[in-house]
Amino acid sequence: MACATVLVTLLGACSAQNRPLSQWVAKADAVCARSQDEAELVRPVVFPRSMLDILRLSSELSKKEASDLRDLEKPTERRQEVRDYLGTLDERNRALDLLVSATEQASPDAEVQTGELVRLTQQAVDQAQRLGLQKCRAGVDLSVGGPPTTFVPQDGGVPLGPVQPGVPGAEVEIGTQDGAGDE
DSSP states (O other): OHHHHHHHHHHHHHHHHTOOHHHHHHHHHHHHHHHHHHHHHHOOSSSOOOHHHHHHHHHHHHHHHHHHHHHSOOOSTTHHHHHHHHHHHHHHHHHHHHHHHHHHTTOTHHHHHHHHHHHHHHHHHHHHHHHTOSSOSSOEEEEESSOOOOOOOTTSOOSSOOOOTTOTTOOEEEEETTOTTOO
């Protein structure tokens, strides 16, 4: 009986050691592709939504994507980097929620929250790229007047996609930092 317990323990340890990063990346990219599809389905096309509604929806979809990623079994290879990436997504989601609150209250803190969102978005994008993710970047985000990108402006502006120059009041679209909305 003791030998069987040792054998089961050893087999479990061996299987835990055989979870390469590439398997996690493939599963994570599939999760992010589904999130992109979902974001595309709710993207306002005919009737643009208010910026506050878009921020709320972006937050909701980003949290769902992060939760789905967190539910995946972590790889043994570069496990801490994966955990750090997921932690950054959680921090970014909190920053997005704080931006929603600041926007609802017309608070001067909105500018500070925007800066924090910029920083965390770029951090998540950098981590995703280092992990080799193709579809995942920094969760669901906004895009103004064009396809969504993982663009973070150098001037500290909102990391919510490019603005078409010279087009005042360009329609706001929902995309993801992961690439939803790309044609």
